[in-house]
Amino acid sequence: MSFPDGHPLITGPKTGVLLVNLGTPDGYDVKSMRRYLGEFLSDPRVIEAPAWLWKPILHGIILNTRPKKSGKAYEKIWIRETNESPLRFYTRKQADSVAERFKESGVVVDWAMRYGTPSIADGMAALEEAGCRKILVLALYPQYSAATTASVHDKAFDYLKSRRWQPAVRTIDGFHDHPDYIAALAGSVRAHLRDKPEPDMILCSFHGLPRENLDKGDPYHCFCQKTGRLLAEALDMGPERFRVVFQSRFGPKEWLQPYADKTVEELAKSGTKSIAMISPGFVADCVETLEELAIGLQETFHENGGESFDYIPCLNDQPAMVDLLEGLIRRELGGWVS
Numbered sequence: 001m002s003f004p005d006g007h008p009l010i011t012g013p014k015t016g017v018l019l020v021n022l023g024t025p026d027g028y029d030v031k032s033m034r035r036y037l038g039e040f041l042s043d044p045r046v047i048e049a050p051a052w053l054w055k056p057i058l059h060g061i062i063l064n065t066r067p068k069k070s071g072k073a074y075e076k077i078w079i080r081e082t083n084e085s086p087l088r089f090y091t092r093k094q095a096d097s098v099a100e101r102f103k104e105s106g107v108v109v110d111w112a113m114r115y116g117t118p119s120i121a122d123g124m125a126a127l128e129e130a131g132c133r134k135i136l137v138l139a140l141y142p143q144y145s146a147a148t149t150a151s152v153h154d155k156a157f158d159y160l161k162s163r164r165w166q167p168a169v170r171t172i173d174g175f176h177d178h179p180d181y182i183a184a185l186a187g188s189v190r191a192h193l194r195d196k197p198e199p200d201m202i203l204c205s206f207h208g209l210p211r212e213n214l215d216k217g218d219p220y221h222c223f224c225q226k227t228g229r230l231l232a233e234a235l236d237m238g239p240e241r242f243r244v245v246f247q248s249r250f251g252p253k254e255w256l257q258p259y260a261d262k263t264v265e266e267l268a269k270s271g272t273k274s275i276a277m278i279s280p281g282f283v284a285d286c287v288e289t290l291e292e293l294a295i296g297l298q299e300t301f302h303e304n305g306g307e308s309f310d311y312i313p314c315l316n317d318q319p320a321m322v323d324l325l326e327g328l329i330r331r332e333l334g335g336w337v338s
Contacts (some may be wrong), residue, residue, distance in 0.1 A: 015336050016108040017329055018123045019095050020152045021140045021284060023115030024085040027072035040115045047150040048213075065300055070287075077165035077290040088113070090284035091140070093317035095323065097310055101326045105337055113258040114148075120155040126165075132169045136329065136337050140283050141228060142181060143173035145220035147209060164320075172332055176223040177230055180327055183321035185227075185280050186234035192276075199276040199310060201267060204228045204280040207288060208246035213331045221256055227280055247279070248288055264297045268304035275301060276310040283321060285314045290305075314331030 025036035041047055041062065047054055079089050095111035099298050102109055108130045110122030120137075127135050139152040160166045175181050193199070206224040214221045230246035235242070244265045249255035259279075269277060277297065279289045294311035301309045315321035330337075 001147075004024045008296060013133035014106060014108055014131045015333060016110065016127035016130065016135045017098070017102075017333075018120070018127060018135060018137050018156075019109070019111040019140055020120060020123070020156075021087060021091045021111070021113055022148065022286070023113040024088045024286075025071075025074065025116060027083075028071040028078055030067045030071055033071045033085065034073070035065050037070065038063055039248055041043050043115070043151055045147050047282060048210075049215075050298060067252055073287050073291045076295060077287060085286065086290060087284050087286040089198070090314070091315045094140075094284065094321065095251065096147060097317055097322040098325050098329065101322065102329070107329075107333070107337060112197070114152050114155060120152065120160075121159045123250035124156065124159045124167075128163075132167060134170075136170045136172070136332050138325070138329065138332070139174075141281070142174055142178075142283065143223035143281055145209060145213070146218050147213065147220075149173060159174075159198050170332055170336075173329065174223065175324070178324070178328070180320075180324045182230045182234055184315055184318070185231050185278070187320055188315060188318065189231075189235060189276075189312055190287070193310070196310065197274065197308075198298065199241075199274040199308070200236065200272045201243065201275045202235075202261065203263065203275055203277045204231060204242065204244045205247045205260045205277055205279045206244065207257075207279075208249045208259075210251075211254040211256060214256065224256075224281065229280075231280065231321045247292060261297060261300060264300050264306075265304050268301050268306035271305075273306060275306065276312055278312040279314065282314050283332050284316055289314060 023031040023036065027151040041058055074085060077086055079086060082089060091111050095109055097107035108127055110123050110126055112118050112120045114120065124135065137152065137156045139149045141171045156171070156308060157167060160169065189202070209218065209220055225244060232242040243263065245258050245260040247260035249259060264275070277293050281295060282289055298309040298311070
């Protein structure tokens with residue numbers, strides 16, 4: 001095939017994968033936190049309230065008070081060596097490890113954040129720049145929710161609206177009951193507790209959502225419960241030693257229950273001496289796990305009479321997590337990559 005003089009070089013089309021996590025501020029200073037929270041809390045998938053009602057509250061109250069408080073939480077868990085949050089650190093490590101697995105097949109792997117940087121639009125553009133005409137967008141949320149997974153897809157499709165020549169795009173709606181995911185979680189629990197006394201209770205904590213989301217048909221609550229049930233079965237534990245709870249509630253509305261903080265307090269007051277917590281809704285440690293659970297709820301447990309509190313880290317960049325992502329990607333790229 002011949003081309004006219006001056007025609008740009010055309011390379012064979014490639015396939016890309018964009019791993020997308022929730023997001024992170026660029027720093028824990030007030031300005032960075034305000035920018036991040038402003039984007040996050042302006043998402044109508046996250047705050048399902050009329051704009052005329054919510055925006056004055058957001059810009060008049062919340063963004064003038066919450067950034068400082070949230071910044072202090074991030075400061076406690078910030079990785080000084082690389083000057084970034086744990087979520088950014090581990091998401092990048094996951095992407096690098098997955099990219100290594102696909103090096104020989106020519107699949108290009110990159111990562112992005114729904115809120116903050118690098119953005120989904122930047123990630124999609126980078127894959128197109130690399131010659132990708134087919135892109136798999138893999139939201140790193142095991143349990144689908146409109147507030148998380150659907151929001152990632154919204155942003156990816158917003159990017160497509162700007163493209164005259166759109167790449168083909170696939171998405172994945174979660175992996176809450178994938179056997180490799182459950183096995184990886186169970187393996188991480190066993191490994192973490194191997195040389196320790198068995199805890200009286202394991203709490204399986206998921207990020208909460210307003211109860212009305214469930215009433216409107218969001219499947220998130222059901223997916224969390226199934227993940228919890230499968231994990232308990234894999235660990236051969238009954239309800240007397242394993243419970244599902246929900247953390248991070250915000251505002252006056254009723255959220256999914258039972259609440260993690262109330263449960264921890266009640267267990268300690270009722271004589272439970274040791275608990276372990278795992279948060280399988282996150283594939284990478286972040287402020288909600290490291291500050292809210294590992295620091296905050298540990299303090300709550302001890303203040304109310306508990307003795308031993310153990311936080312089991314997220315899968316992060318463990319080999320089992322990379323294996324899971326590789327398997328998911330190979331399955332979803334069927335027909336695109338041999």
